[in-house]
Amino acid sequence: MSTGLIIALIVIVAVVVVVAAVLAARARNRPGGQNLKRRFGPEYDRTVARHDGDAKAAERELAARVERHGDLRVRPLEPAERERFEARWAAVQEHFVDSPREAVTEADALVADIAGALGFPDGGQYEEQLAALSVHHGHHVHGYRRIHHAAQTAGQDGTGGGTEELRAALLEARELFDELLGAGHGDRNRQRAAIGAAPTRADAAAHADDGRTRTDH
Template sequence: MEPLHIVLVAVITAAALFAVLAPRVRSRRLRERFGPEYDRAVLLHEGDVRAAEHDLTDRLALRRRVRTVPVEAADRDRYLAELRGLQALFVEDPRQSAVRTARLLDTVLTDMGFPGEDRPEVLSVDHAARVPGYRDARRVLADPGADSEELRRSVVADRDLIVELLHEDRSGILARH
């Protein structure tokens, strides 16, 4: 075989291998990045992985356009103090605690620059593990018949996202209330 043929076969083989492996690598990266949101996207697209991955890629592009800023230290301390108070309130009034914790989370997200629309999608890029809890908390708050266990999970999910957003160690909050 001539050297030109060998090079041509090698190039064609490499291109074919890339065509087969690139989508797998992309899928693996998206699955790792989005975790449970990957599965949710596939489910929402009725098993169409290509459409789900397109949706997730759109989220990445959307997140790149959103400019967020860290919360100032004084605001972070104030938010964490308020969060401790809301956790204590849960014993007396679980629904009010859940509603006010959700409101605090919305304030933190707004202060950081997260858009009101598409909020779960934008959050899913950097906080994918927390987004199912965020979505569930919103569902619980919309249900006037939610029981105290559902409300507790709502408060915990919102608390965990607030703490993650503020880059604070959760153990410090739990120890102080």
């Protein structure tokens, strides 16, 4: 066998090895079922449920989200921006005591604003912003969906859920807000405890009514 033929065979084998390695890497990175489950977490299960258990249809939707938003680069917040967002959330929390329905509307807008500031699609495109957030924050994105729904139904003639439901929506939205903000777990736990413990005017009125009822009896 000539030297030229040996070199040609070596080159061919090397090319085959390189191509195989590239294809294997692409296969690992392609958003398949297991990769999508890991990436989206509970959002994967919710999407499957929304497709009536059709995992393939759900995976096509989730893969399309990754295709559209997977390369999104988050813009870090400046310290002053972080402080403003933190102050706005503190105001939402305080407002919840007197006006739970208005507070969840403010929280919905706040999550949209911080996501937009980080480089996600504008809050005016709710569905697209939600899709982008799900790609990068799949484990907490449902908090945005829940607070948005609460905000949209809050003023519909008393059909927007009770105080406890609104409180739960606010707490879940806080999980996503903290992740977007990059807040420490200690701060988050203190805020969660404060929201969970804060009585609303409605709570106070209910307790007062109970007291009057017991006195009357």
